Amino acid sequence: xxxxxxxxxxxxxxxxxxxxxxxxxxxxxxxxxxxxxxxxxxxxxxxxxxxxxxxxxxxxxxxxxxxxxxxxxxxxxxxxxxxxxxxxxxxxxxxxxxxxxxxxxxxxxxxxxxxxxxxxxxxxxxxxxxxxxxxxxxxxxxxxxxxxxxxxxxxxxxxxxxxxxxxxxxxxxxxxxxxxxxxxxxxxxxxxxxxxxxxxxxxxxxxxxxxxxxxxxxxxxxxxxxxxxxxxxxxxxxxxxxxxxxxxxxxxxxxxxxxxxxxxxxxxxxxxxxxxxxxxxxxxxxxxxxxxxxxxxxxxxxxxxxxxxxxxxxxxxxxxxxxxxxxxxxxxxxxxxxxxxxxxxxxxxxxxxxxxxxxxxxxxxxxxxxxxxxxxxxxxxxxxxxxxxxxxxxxxxxxxxxxxxxxxxxxxxxxxxxxxxxxxxxxxxxxxxxxxxxxxxxxxxxxxxxxxxxxxxxxxxxxxxxxxxxxxxxxxxxxxxxxxxxxxxxxxxxxxxxxxxxxxxxxxxxxxxxxxxxxxxxxxxxxxxxxxxxxxxxxxxxxxxxxx
Amino acid sequence: xxxxxxxxxxxxxxxxxxxxxxxxxxxxxxxxxxxxxxxxxxxxxxxxxxxxxxxxxxxxxxxxxxxxxxxxxxxxxxxxxxxxxxxxxxxxxxxxxxxxxxxxxxxxxxxxxxxxxxxxxxxxxxxxxxxxxxxxxxxxxxxxxxxxxxxxxxxxxxxxxxxxxxxxxxxxxxxxxxxxxxxxxxxxxxxxxxxxxxxxxxxxxxxxxxxxxxxxxxxxxxxxxxxxxxxxxxxxxxxxxxxxxxxxxxxxxxxxxxxxxxxxxxxxxxxxxxxxxxxxxxxxxxxxxxxxxxxxxx
Numbered sequence: 001x002x003x004x005x006x007x008x009x010x011x012x013x014x015x016x017x018x019x020x021x022x023x024x025x026x027x028x029x030x031x032x033x034x035x036x037x038x039x040x041x042x043x044x045x046x047x048x049x050x051x052x053x054x055x056x057x058x059x060x061x062x063x064x065x066x067x068x069x070x071x072x073x074x075x076x077x078x079x080x081x082x083x084x085x086x087x088x089x090x091x092x093x094x095x096x097x098x099x100x101x102x103x104x105x106x107x108x109x110x111x112x113x114x115x116x117x118x119x120x121x122x123x124x125x126x127x128x129x130x131x132x133x134x135x136x137x138x139x140x141x142x143x144x145x146x147x148x149x150x151x152x153x154x155x156x157x158x159x160x161x162x163x164x165x166x167x168x169x170x171x172x173x174x175x176x177x178x179x180x181x182x183x184x185x186x187x188x189x190x191x192x193x194x195x196x197x198x199x200x201x202x203x204x205x206x207x208x209x210x211x212x213x214x215x216x217x218x219x220x221x222x223x224x225x226x227x228x229x230x231x232x233x234x235x236x237x238x239x240x241x242x243x244x245x246x247x248x249x250x251x252x253x254x255x256x257x258x259x260x261x262x263x264x265x266x267x268x269x270x271x272x273x274x275x276x277x278x279x280x281x282x283x284x285x286x287x288x289x290x291x292x293x294x295x296x297x298x299x300x301x302x303x304x305x306x307x308x309x310x311x312x313x314x315x316x317x318x319x320x321x322x323x324x325x326x327x328x329x330x331x332x333x334x335x336x337x338x339x340x341x342x343x344x345x346x347x348x349x350x351x352x353x354x355x356x357x358x359x360x361x362x363x364x365x366x367x368x369x370x371x372x373x374x375x376x377x378x379x380x381x382x383x384x385x386x387x388x389x390x391x392x393x394x395x396x397x398x399x400x401x402x403x404x405x406x407x408x409x410x411x412x413x414x415x416x417x418x419x420x421x422x423x424x425x426x427x428x429x430x431x432x433x434x435x436x437x438x439x440x441x442x443x444x445x446x447x448x449x450x451x452x453x454x455x456x457x458x459x460x461x462x463x464x465x466x467x468x469x470x471x472x473x474x475x476x477x478x479x480x481x482x483x484x485x486x487x488x489x490x491x492x493x494x495x496x497x498x499x500x501x502x503x504x505x506x507x508x509x510x511x512x513x514x515x516x517x518x519x520x521x522x523x524x525x526x527x528x529x530x531x532x533x534x535x536x537x538x539x540x541x542x543x544x545x546x547x548x
Numbered sequence: 549x550x551x552x553x554x555x556x557x558x559x560x561x562x563x564x565x566x567x568x569x570x571x572x573x574x575x576x577x578x579x580x581x582x583x584x585x586x587x588x589x590x591x592x593x594x595x596x597x598x599x600x601x602x603x604x605x606x607x608x609x610x611x612x613x614x615x616x617x618x619x620x621x622x623x624x625x626x627x628x629x630x631x632x633x634x635x636x637x638x639x640x641x642x643x644x645x646x647x648x649x650x651x652x653x654x655x656x657x658x659x660x661x662x663x664x665x666x667x668x669x670x671x672x673x674x675x676x677x678x679x680x681x682x683x684x685x686x687x688x689x690x691x692x693x694x695x696x697x698x699x700x701x702x703x704x705x706x707x708x709x710x711x712x713x714x715x716x717x718x719x720x721x722x723x724x725x726x727x728x729x730x731x732x733x734x735x736x737x738x739x740x741x742x743x744x745x746x747x748x749x750x751x752x753x754x755x756x757x758x759x760x761x762x763x764x765x766x767x768x769x770x771x772x773x774x775x776x777x778x779x780x781x782x783x784x785x786x787x788x789x790x791x792x793x794x795x796x797x798x799x800x801x802x803x804x805x806x807x808x809x810x811x812x813x814x815x816x817x818x819x820x821x822x823x824x825x826x827x828x829x830x831x832x833x834x835x836x837x838x839x840x841x842x843x844x845x846x
Contacts, residue, residue, distance in 0.1 A: 377690065
């Protein structure tokens with residue numbers, strides 16, 4: 001779930017008619033004095049202002065992320081002070097300066113989603129104890145909490161809600177105001193595809209106004225594409241800003257719904273990763289990742305990445321995910337942990353891993369890689385990997401279902417190979433840019449090639465000068481019919497594209513990488529597939545000094 | 549018996565002409581599932597692995613007769629329309645394989661299903677299988693693996709991990725046990741049918757003698773299973789393994805629900821709740837089979 005900043009949430013609430021305190025949000029290099037003055041002009045000097053760091057952490061007050069000031073001078077200096085702080089390790093880009101409310105009473109209100117089997121839908125959470133941690137209230141005073149399920153098809157039953165609130169001994173005009181606010185919060189919840197719209201505290205001021213003093217909205221990851229107005233670049237569940245590598249990994253996923261490529265950088269600081277001792281961790285499926293990740297962590301491995309490719313992804317998707325993981329600086333080993341009996345046909349993982357590791361071996365010969373793949377098409381996949389990596393200068397090992405629960409063994413092997421690699425006096429590394437750059441054939445080569453584009457912008461080139469068909473038995477065409485849906489055909493004794501229509505070809509090519517693989521093994525190594533990486537080369541270039 | 553699907557269940561595939569649709573259809577047919585029709589708008593008259601394709605669900609139902617279950621092999625943004633179409637056509641069990649389905653689409657589908665008394669499995673579900681009878685979705689993926697990993701028997705299997713389901717079934721086979729029905733409940737933050745509900749169905753199923761669960765950190769599933777036992781709604785032996793201890797909290801681990809946010813989300817807390825109501829906790833995945841073996845024989 002993507003968390004919105006308080007100021008973003010409050011702007012949304014205001015637009016939907018929920019009163020918020022008067023305030024002004026500023027960045028470091030904006031007119032801070034002007035902003036402070038404008039707030040004081042509006043609210044007078046009576047109660048002063050609150051200065052609130054805009055970070056995605058909870059418990060800001062205790063962490064020093066909220067301070068108060070009663071004069072313009074004090075406020076300005078406190079805003080500057082705030083910008084110099086780090087709240088729970090996070091630097092502050094924006095600060096919200098807003099009127100301090102004259103509080104008579106604080107409530108807790110949240111519209112959220114319950115995954116309980118009894119509900120499986122939205123609920124209203126309300127408590128007469130606002131401004132404190134709701135979980136604590138739930139433990140100590142469950143009677144002070146209202147949980148009311150909402151029928152998603154009908155919306156909030158206002159009469160019922162009113163009745164339930166009156167049971168808390170609240171005055172009826174206050175209850176009416178609260179119901180009105182909750183109805184509006186539910187509108188926000190629906191309009192913004194939210195998982196949670198929480199206001200804590202919802203303040204009753206001494207002059208009888210209801211005001212949302214804080215606001216925490218989380219938007220559903222899978223709905224972010226519907227809300228360009230929120231400016232969310234990467235819908236991921238992290239409290240810190242998205243890293244450059246996570247941004248690239250999200251581009252892999254954004255418009256391609258075929259299987260899942262879920263990538264998280266477990267260590268935000270690239271300098272730390274580059275200092276050494278980290279491995280690229282790549283699991284197949286959430287269950288496998290958790291099984292294997294658990295053992296590797298227990299065994300003291302430091303994981304730089306959490307990459308999961310599953311749900312029947314294309315070979316392109318697996319290749320792209322692995323490429324991002326391997327591109328982190330100073331990675332000392334690669335572990336592909338398919339620690340379950342997988343349902344998807346694993347050969348797409350096979351083709352992808354062969355391609356990415358062959359490329360990586362040119363950059364870091366001798367690099368350690370332990371691969372565990374089990375499940376559907378296990379034997380075929382093992383054959384693909386074995387043949388594809390034979391003779392490739394890597395320390396690679398491959399295991400199947402007999403080791404599916406013996407991750408300790410996998411850990412042992414990985415540790416051993418990493419040790420060997422580090423001890424290797426002849427160890428050399430090339431330039432990482434050679435691994436990440438996307439080279440296309442020259443115009444001259446193109447004249448002798450047939451080529452077409454795939455659905456995610458990949459380019460398949462067949463160099464007819466190198467093509468040995470029919471001597472290879474049309475390895476590429478056969479592979480395409482076997483693994484894909486027939487983008488290639490035989491024409492005049494040579495491979496050719498199956499359609500003149502680029503759109504039709506895009507549909508026919510399933511991005512399985514099989515043609516390139518089999519041409520390499522059985523034919524003249526005439527096929528080159530360029531898989532665009534959404535600017536990974538630029539990101540790596542930016543941190544080039546970290547790659548030794 | 550088994551639950552939710554058997555050899556007589558007639559199955560529709562929505563999105564049958566797509567990459568995963570065709571793959572799943574082949575797996576189901578190879579396993580002997582009664583796949584009676586497919587739907588892809590605008591593709592009426594085609595066949596996929598011999599299954600006739602229609603433009604709409606209503607058309608399929610009127611041509612081939614009543615349909616019990618639909619698998620929607622449709623990309624996430626289009627899932628809601630496909631599922632509502634199937635529910636409106638009167639289909640009572642819907643399996644949704646897609647991941648990344650918008651949350652409010654899920655809320656709409658789940659509420660609508662409740663209203664028309666239908667059942668949704670997923671989203672993010674590879675499907676379910678009653679070994680020796682039939683499968684729905686792409687669980688197992690291909691006949692040779694399905695024959696190896698799924699044998700008929702008396703253990704119900706539940707997991708939020710697709711690989712987890714197949715792995716538990718395969719483990720049970722290694723220990724001479726078989727499965728009544730195995731269900732991948734799905735990966736999304738809200739799912740149509742939770743583990744707790746499945747336990748109640750397994751309670752009613754005479755073929756099921758025990759239930760094995762490949763669980764994980766985060767979410768409510770295992771906690772609510774303990775509640776169902778406590779209330780006496782599930783009385784058979786339950787064996788649970790929980791994956792993901794030691795993973796850092798606050799980070800989501802690809803399954804939308806696998807995020808430790810609350811005290812109740814940790815492996816340790818879940819294990820305690822389960823032990824307290826008399827369920828068995830497996831410390832390693834293999835123990836799901838070794839413990840269950842004793843329970844089924846007894």
